[in-house]
Amino acid sequence: MIKDYNICSRCVMDTTADEIFFDKNNYCNFCSEVNDISTSKEDYLKIDNLVNDVQKNNSNSNYDCIVGLSGGVDSAWTLVKVKEYGLNPLAVHMDNGWNTELAQNNIENLVKILNVDLYTEVLDWNIYQSLMYSFFKSDVVDVELLYDNAMFAANFQQANKHNVKFILAGTNTSTEGVRIPSNWNWYKYDKKNIKSINRIFFNTSLKGYPLMGTYNYIYYRFIKKIKWIPFLDYINYNKKEAEKELEKKFNFKPYTHKHYESFFTKFYQGYILLKKFNIDKRKAHLSSLVISKQISRNQALEILKEDPIKKDELSEDINYFLKKMNWLKNDLDTYLSRPEVKHDYYQSERKIWNYFSSIYRYLK
Numbered sequence: 057m058i059k060d061y062n063i064c065s066r067c068v069m070d071t072t073a074d075e076i077f078f079d080k081n082n083y084c085n086f087c088s089e090v091n092d093i094s095t096s097k098e099d100y101l102k103i104d105n106l107v108n109d110v111q112k113n114n115s116n117s118n119y120d121c122i123v124g125l126s127g128g129v130d131s132a133w134t135l136v137k138v139k140e141y142g143l144n145p146l147a148v149h150m151d152n153g154w155n156t157e158l159a160q161n162n163i164e165n166l167v168k169i170l171n172v173d174l175y176t177e178v179l180d181w182n183i184y185q186s187l188m189y190s191f192f193k194s195d196v197v198d199v200e201l202l203y204d205n206a207m208f209a210a211n212f213q214q215a216n217k218h219n220v221k222f223i224l225a226g227t228n229t230s231t232e233g234v235r236i237p238s239n240w241n242w243y244k245y246d247k248k249n250i251k252s253i254n255r256i257f258f259n260t261s262l263k264g265y266p267l268m269g270t271y272n273y274i275y276y277r278f279i280k281k282i283k284w285i286p287f288l289d290y291i292n293y294n295k296k297e298a299e300k301e302l303e304k305k306f307n308f309k310p311y312t313h314k315h316y317e318s319f320f321t322k323f324y325q326g327y328i329l330l331k332k333f334n335i336d337k338r339k340a341h342l343s344s345l346v347i348s349k350q351i352s353r354n355q356a357l358e359i360l361k362e363d364p365i366k367k368d369e370l371s372e373d374i375n376y377f378l379k380k381m382n383w384l385k386n387d388l389d390t391y392l393s394r395p396e397v398k399h400d401y402y403q404s405e406r407k408i409w410n411y412f413s414s415i416y417r418y419l420k
């Protein structure tokens with residue numbers, strides 16, 4: 057049954073999210089979940105306790121913690137604050153071949169001025185490009201699973217290598233509070249899904265390529281006791297103010313929208329997701345900002361009226377994408393016109409994950 061279109065009266069989430077439902081005020085479950093979390097948040101997130109914990113656990117390492125650095129505002133601000141709290145982080149950045157020059161410069165300025173060691177995991181472009189071809193052929197929604205999965209692998213591998221127990225990440229509920237609906241992306245530790253899609257289409261050797269599966273996560277989290285911490289939840293984070301200070305002190309150049317530090321992420325979120333899957337991720341990002349009162353709902357609605365990528369910029373972006381992927385316009389159009397195939401049509405470890413998480417919740 058096709059649901060009638062509806063949009064939440066408090067945030068800007070709508071029926072393009074499969075599992076959305078509305079209460080009698082026409083408020084949706086997505087923003088209601090965030091309100092529930094923020095009211096119970098105060099007492100357990102104590103920054104001083106976290107900093108103590110991090111310092112206590114660094115017994116035989118050069119570093120206190122890992123900070124995953126994408127080049128975006130959230131992770132850049134995390135690094136700034138981590139240093140301010142007197143911690144000694146190793147910044148880990150992943151280069152999948154799609155970083156914008158802007159992001160590259162932002163990262164270089166930041167680590168230089170903060171005097172932080174930077175490890176960059178450079179993914180083999182031939183492998184990465186081949187995996188992208190396979191993901192396009194497979195018609196699954198989450199092409200960014202490739203980046204995210206490798207990014208998790210790189211961060212946990214570095215933490216393990218340096219015997220560090222904390223990965224402090226720029227994830228947070230203040231700008232990311234509204235979760236991404238389950239039909240908009242996929243389970244990020246699904247190594248099996250990536251391998252299965254690769255095997256079916258181009259069968260490229262993945263030797264030496266960083267992949268993260270459910271069992272890898274369990275090993276890192278429960279055997280090696282490495283924790284992934286949404287650091288910005290521990291401090292009072294205001295994105296606008298953070299951006300201003302980054303620009304002033306670190307010569308940071310802003311991006312036009314969240315996650316646009318990578319060219320492909322911009323093109324994927326601003327064009328592919330919208331055209332092929334009728335998904336506008338800005339709805340979740342903007343809803344988070346509305347709920348945390350950083351912008352008004354009307355402002356969010358105005359932003360959504362604009363195309364995510366401006367018309368004149370778009371043709372340039374399409375050309376850049378085609379050139380980098382060795383595609384003709386026709387290849388892109390054919391891809392965009394094919395219907396979606398769900399991730400679990402291919403092999404997947406999502407069920408294993410669900411199984412372990414239900415046991416974990418039960419034991420807790």
Ligand SMILES: [Zn+2]
Nearest residue numbers: 064067084087
């Ligand atoms: Zn809502």
